[in-house]
Amino acid sequence: MEPPCSFHPCDEAVIATNDDASDCKRCAVRLGYWKDEYIGYFVRNQDRKAPEINRGYFARVKGVEMCVEKFLKKTNGDCQIINLGCGFDTLYFRLRDTSHQVKNFIELDFPTVTARKCYTIKRNKALLAKIHDEDGEVRLSPTDMHGPSYHLMGVDLRNLDELDNKLQQAEVNYSLPTIFLAECVLVYIEMQNCKNLLKWISNKFTNAVFVNYEQVNMNDRFGEVMLNNLRSRGCSLASVEACVSLDTQVNRFLECGWTGSRAWDMVQVYQSLPEAERQRIERIEMLDEGELLLQLFQHYCLVVAWIGELFQDIEITCVNVVEKRMSWLNIE
16 A cells, blocks of 8 residues: 555645536536536536536536446446545436436545535435435534445545545445546546556456546647646646547556556547437537637547456447538537
């Protein structure tokens, strides 16, 4: 095990990205991009975001949901979900409103984030009712929450001893099929710590899938501008060297003992979504900056890695060539 990691100067800026992402998701939900009955409990912000931001978050949320749906169908719910850097994500609550049930749902983030999430859940009966059931109690501390099949815990993902301890508290089953979710999380962890984390997971779990959403193609001018904007907010991308291309994204997992990995940029992910759904959301707002949306999609990706054979046939899209015409983006 690696020694505990001290608090990094950039951690506060990284923690603040949760509020930014949650605000963006709240805006898109209010406009009707997708349904989420629970995000409003965590985010009160009413600020309107640019249309390309709303479409970008739509693709992000739907891309991750697509992978989760495929995983749940393969396992028939006999599985675990572990949400790394969960922030104010509402996936657990949304799943409870569907026919999908899982054996264990674990959420992890910095203690300052989980403390706020615990407080919000505790004071809203609609949220607490999803965690509590007739046969089980909900145990609470300032930063942690434990229900019969839901666990929310504060932890530094760079500290593997602490992570191991927290997962044991959540009664994790290392042999049960498990899907890890990470949305713009690994990129903020220093390269060596990130490798340690991915190697640790690949050694501990016998049948696992990792769904990673984050930046890609960061070596061009657009990527440089993104990096500078983040640095100006005191937020550096500590693992940006893994975000150079889809190949570097894939290789990060292969080098850490994962059986296989595949990656798609968000142009491909967006194109893979049902046409009727794309047409619906494209009618919500017209784009003034279609080129900007295309560039955003080209600089984010969805990566799926697996241990074992459960997810080796994962396919998101058969699209290999991006059409030069951009009519599918509703760009004139």
